[in-house]
Amino acid sequence: MTAPASITAQTSSIFARFPDHLHRLIFAVVTATAFVVLLFGWIFGYAPLTRIYPGGSVMVPSTASCFLLLAASLTAALPHPGHAAVPAFRALLRAVALCIAAIALIDLVVSFGGIATGVDALLFPHFAAPGAGSMSPATATCFLCAAICAFGLSLPDGIGDRAFTVSATFGLVICTIPLACYLVQPAALANVFFMAAMAFHTALLFALLFIGLMLANPNRGWIGLFFGDGIGSIGARRLVPLAILLPVLLTVAALAATRAGLIGMGFRSIFLSVAYIFMGVAGLLYNANAQNRSERRLKELFAELELANEEKSVLLAEVYHRVKNNLQQVDALLSTEARKHDAPEVRASFDAMSGRIRAVSTVHQLLIQRQNIATIELADFLRTLCDNIADAGGLASRNIALDLETDQDASTLSTATTLGLLVNEIVVNAIKHAFDGRESGRISVTYRIDAENGEDRILTVQDDGKGLDPSAWTGPHLMGGAGSMLINGLVNQLRGNIEVSSGNGARFVIRLPSSTLMENR
Amino acid sequence: MMNKRIVIVDDDFLIAEHLRRICVDAGATVCGMAHNASNAVEMIENEKPEFVLMDVRLGEARDGVDVSLEVNKTCPDMKIIFITGSSDPKTVQRINEDHPYKIMFKPIDPSALEGLLAA
Numbered sequence: 001m002t003a004p005a006s007i008t009a010q011t012s013s014i015f016a017r018f019p020d021h022l023h024r025l026i027f028a029v030v031t032a033t034a035f036v037v038l039l040f041g042w043i044f045g046y047a048p049l050t051r052i053y054p055g056g057s058v059m060v061p062s063t064a065s066c067f068l069l070l071a072a073s074l075t076a077a078l079p080h081p082g083h084a085a086v087p088a089f090r091a092l093l094r095a096v097a098l099c100i101a102a103i104a105l106i107d108l109v110v111s112f113g114g115i116a117t118g119v120d121a122l123l124f125p126h127f128a129a130p131g132a133g134s135m136s137p138a139t140a141t142c143f144l145c146a147a148i149c150a151f152g153l154s155l156p157d158g159i160g161d162r163a164f165t166v167s168a169t170f171g172l173v174i175c176t177i178p179l180a181c182y183l184v185q186p187a188a189l190a191n192v193f194f195m196a197a198m199a200f201h202t203a204l205l206f207a208l209l210f211i212g213l214m215l216a217n218p219n220r221g222w223i224g225l226f227f228g229d230g231i232g233s234i235g236a237r238r239l240v241p242l243a244i245l246l247p248v249l250l251t252v253a254a255l256a257a258t259r260a261g262l263i264g265m266g267f268r269s270i271f272l273s274v275a276y277i278f279m280g281v282a283g284l285l286y287n288a289n290a291q292n293r294s295e296r297r298l299k300e301l302f303a304e305l306e307l308a309n310e311e312k313s314v315l316l317a318e319v320y321h322r323v324k325n326n327l328q329q330v331d332a333l334l335s336t337e338a339r340k341h342d343a344p345e346v347r348a349s350f351d352a353m354s355g356r357i358r359a360v361s362t363v364h365q366l367l368i369q370r371q372n373i374a375t376i377e378l379a380d381f382l383r384t385l386c387d388n389i390a391d392a393g394g395l396a397s398r399n400i401a402l403d404l405e406t407d408q409d410a411s412t413l414s415t416a417t418t419l420g421l422l423v424n425e426i427v428v429n430a431i432k433h434a435f436d437g438r439e440s441g442r443i444s445v446t447y448r449i450d451a452e453n454g455e456d457r458i459l460t461v462q463d464d465g466k467g468l469d470p471s472a473w474t475g476p477h478l479m480g481g482a483g484s485m486l487i488n489g490l491v492n493q494l495r496g497n498i499e500v501s502s503g504n505g506a507r508f509v510i511r512l513p514s515s516t517l518m519e520n521r
Numbered sequence: 522m523m524n525k526r527i528v529i530v531d532d533d534f535l536i537a538e539h540l541r542r543i544c545v546d547a548g549a550t551v552c553g554m555a556h557n558a559s560n561a562v563e564m565i566e567n568e569k570p571e572f573v574l575m576d577v578r579l580g581e582a583r584d585g586v587d588v589s590l591e592v593n594k595t596c597p598d599m600k601i602i603f604i605t606g607s608s609d610p611k612t613v614q615r616i617n618e619d620h621p622y623k624i625m626f627k628p629i630d631p632s633a634l635e636g637l638l639a640a
Binding site: 317320321322324325327328329330331332333335336339354357358361364365366388391392394 | 536538543606626627633
C-alpha cells in the first residue's frame, strides 16, 4: 500500500511543477520561430523559412507578426511562479489580444467577402498575386481563439473560464487538422479553401501556442486533468499517447493501402470510422472500469469509517454512562455522610450539594440523546434543568412557578455545565429564601441573545419574593455565603459580569460574551 | 405513612444502599435487594412486591429488561421503575420493550422517587 502511494505523490509533485516551466519554453519557441521567419524569411528574403514544407503553403508576414506579438506579450505578462503580475504588462497583453483579434476579423471579412486573398494583400500588392500566400481563414480563426485565450489569462481566475476552454479546444482542433494532413497526406489539403493556405509551421506553432496557453493556467481548460493525482488523471496520462498514436498509425496504414490499390476510398472511410468507434469505446470502458473500481474502494472505505464511527459512538455512550453512574455514586456517598448529622443546616448543605451534582449530570443526560455530541442545545438543557429543579424543590406543592424563556442557542459541554450550575445556584437560592412566609411565588429564567449587538448573551433570573441586599452578592467584599461565592466564581469562569438588583423581588442579570459558548475547558 | 413493599435490583452496592435509604425514609419496606439477574427474578417472584427499582445493566449478559420481561409473566401488574445511567436512545428503546412504570436517569432526585412511590 505504502509504495504505490509514495510513487503517486512523487509523480504528482513532478507534474505539479512541470507546467510552470513548460509554457514559458513554448512561448519562447513560438516567439523565436516567428522572429526568425519574419526577419530572415521575409526581410532578408530566405524563402525556405517562409515555406518550410516543400510544396506547402507559406507563413505570411501578418501571421508571423501576430505570433511574435502574442507570444512575446504572453511571456512578459504572465508572472513567474511566486511573483505578482505586473499590471502594465497585463494591460499590454489585453491590447495585443484585441489588436490580433481585429487583424483576424479583418482577414476573415476580406477573404470570405472576396475583397482580397487576405489581410497581407491589403498591405503589400505582392500578395495580391495568385499563389503568393495569404493568412488562411483557419489561421485567422485560430488567432481569434488565441486572442480570446490570452485576454482570458489577463483576467482573474473564474472569469471567462468557459470561453477560454472552448476557444483553446476549438483552436487546437482547427490547427491539428492541417498539421495531420502535412504529416500524413499533404495533397488532402489542396482543395480545402478554409485551411489550404495554412503553412506547416503555422499549424505547428498554433498547436504549441494553444498547449502553452492552457499550461499557463492549468486551473482553466482541461489540461490540468493530465497533471492531477486522481485515478482519472492517471488513466488519462496512460491513454492519451495511445489515443494519439493509434489513429495516426491506422490512418497512415489505410492511406498506404489505398495507394497500393488494396482498398478503395469508400472502404477506407468506413474501415477508419469503425476502428475509431472501437478505440473510443475501448477508452470509455477502460475509464468506466477504473471509475467502478475507485467507487468500490470508496464504498469499502466508507463502510470501514462508518464501523469505526459506530465503535466510537458506543465507546462514548459508555463513558457518559460511567460518568452518570459515578455521579450517582458520589451522590449516594454524600447522602450516607449526611445521615451522620441531625442539624438542619448541615442537612441543607448536603441537599444543596446533591442538587449541584444533578445539575452537572443534566448535561450528560441530554448529551447521550443527541447525534451531535460536540455541542448542546441550551433551550433543551435549561428546560430539563429547570424541570429537575422544580421537581426536587417540590415547587408545585409550594405554589411556586418556575418560568423559562430561551432563545435558540448552543454551547459546548463545559460552558453548559457552568451555566447549569449558575442557574441551579440562583434558582435554588430563590426557592429557599425569597418566599419565606408567602403563599405563592414566581421565578422566571430567561436566556436571550442581546438584540443590540447580537454578540452578548443575557441570562436573567428574577423572582417576585421579598428581595435581598445586592451588596451582599457582588463586589470585592463578599458578605454572602458559599452560594454567592460560587455564583461570582461561575460568572467569572463564563468571562461575564453580573448585576444584582432588588425591587419587587431579586433580579440577577448575567451578561456573557458569545465566544464563551464555544470554549472547552 | 405508606406501607409499600419494594425490591431493589442494582449491581452497584453504593447505589442500591442509597436507594434503600430513600425508600425507608419515604416509609416503604424494602423486602429484598438483588445484585444480579437470576437472584432478582427469584426474589421478585418470591416477594411479589408492589414496586421494583430496576437497574438496566447488571454486569452480566442478562439485563434488567430481561428480568422485568421474565417476572412480568407471573406478575403482570407489578410497577417496575427503571433507574439507569444511560439516557441514549438505544437504552430507552430497550427499556420500552417492556412496559416500564417509569424511567429515571441517574443521579436520581430522591424527592421525585418518593413522589412516585407515594402515588
